[in-house]
Amino acid sequence: MNRRKALSRVCGAVALAAGLALSPAARAADKLLVRLDFSPWGMHGAMHLALQKGWFKQAGLEVEVQDGTGTINTLQLLAAGQVDVGQVALGTMAVAKENGLDLMSIAGFARTGDLAVLMDEKQGVKSPKDLAGKKIVCFTTSPWAPFIDPFLKVNGLSRSEVSVVMVAPSAMVSTYASGNSDGLMTQAPFGQPMVRKTRPASALLLADSGISFPSYGLVATPSTIKDKGEALRKFVDVQLRAWKYIYDGHIDEAVAAIIADRPNAKLDPDVLREQLQAYRPFFESPSKPGLAFGVQTDADWKAAIETLEKTGQIKPGRVPADYYTNALLPN
Template sequence: MTARRVLIGLVPLLLVATACGDGDSDTTTTDSGREIDKVTLTLNWYPYGEHAPFYYGKQQKIFEKHGIDLDIRAGQGSQKTVQATGAGQTDFGWADTPALLSGVHSGVKVKSLGVFLQTTPSSVQFFESQGIKSPADLKGKTIAGTAGDALSKTFPIFLKLNDLAESDVRVQNTDPAGKIAAVISGKTDGLLGYASDQGPTMQNKANKQVGYLRFSENGLNFYSNGLIAGRQVLSGKKDLAQRMVKAVSESFAAAEKAPGPAVAAMEGASEQLPPEEVLSEQFRTTLTLLHTPATEGSAPGVNTDADWQKTIDVFAEAGLIENPKAVTDYWDDATALKG
């Protein structure tokens, strides 16, 4: 994980306000005198390049157009965001689909409103000087991974699909915050991470070109980050949920057309914000993750039953979930965007 996350474990999870806001009212009034809903969105982590559309959408008043006064809150991992969303501590969350699946099976009352990163950023990352060009080149290498997370659980499937045994690659259990340091120091030959996150940071820190073996380009794809909501919103505020989905989709579409201004809109978002060049590279990579072949040409956030089922099947095989449920137990397709 990036350096900005080192302090995550030291900071208690913020119990953010729900749509009732921090004051006595659940609405606010725009400059034009229009009354709109106060809404909280908790991210998966502290802000990084992937989140640019939220800040750009707020700056460009896309959320306001849909009757939303958006308050963006930093998160401390997708699992905590799923829990906070299910508990009603935040109106909406932005979280990784594996954490959502796991949360649902743990009894958390939460569903996806649509996955926006539909091509997984999961990848093996390394300095290009390692000479790794294909999965076969990983044989005999040591890779930093974190036991129990989605990356480590799906890595054996990646190896199998590429004719490698688990014993061909040594995965060194590493704290998430220490992965990049392990590679830079030479303790490991690479790390398991997200192409839209750790890679640009590692490249910036070491001033060395980073290479990737993306899971999605080597036979394995599944859903990643998306918008989620808890039972309180889904049962009592359907209209708000639908407006939020549309606003997020429009914000991603607008940011895709203006990546520079979208990244610039993040200025001041967090004390832990990465340098602008890292943010730009993170967002550039994010834009390569928005669709699968089934949704190419559709608006950002349009999902399909088949892609959901494929994702569920992958994590059932990986052992993340037992006794998989129906797609509609994880995805609120009634609220979702239609292709």
């Protein structure tokens, strides 16, 4: 071996050793494009907190976070390969999968169903039967949309008895708050804090009508899981640690992070704080309370599958493994 070749090998070895010694943040970062369900609100806390504190960068990730225009739109963009990860309603993901979108949940946060009909407290609505003759607003890309008719049917109601009016997403809360509707279809922990100061609302949870499925979590396509598995593992780990940090007494930090990341959104910190507080009980697994954040169970998904089959949202024969994986969670 001549001196030139020997020197070249030595230099290569030194460069390799130096590369291995670099911290994750110093190496080329793995890029991920993340899309949320909607415009900024409390459930985005872990995402913005991780951005503000630099936790993604520390994990060797370059993460761009987009606001969304509804869960359905985010799912469509995921399936089309235009984004890598979506934070969306998992029950809606299951319906979208039935309609041909190749998707998989990789972490579950709000594992208890949160969809509800919110009604003016003064109306004294106690059960779904009391909704007859009422005007309720929703929007077409809402997680509620696939479940409106099944919810009415299971409670012996129809669209002719309950007026469900579709409005723009941005107009739904204001339509209710101004008195132009009797109620709204939304997530209870999202909506009740939004209207508390103007027109306090009671909640009829969809789960109380026997319609049960998981709420918010992270979704990717099988191809993205295959191609960017290591980056997704890092991403999921950061998000789980962020949620634990938030609920270990740091909700106000999450609120501040959302506002700092979206300074032009005119966000009410009280609403964001109340949304985060209200969501904590929904983070529990219905089948296994106390389960670590992110972990999904066959039992929870079996209940969801049964519900979705009964309501005609999916065909018989589906199994939990069709919808979720825990493979990307920390060991």
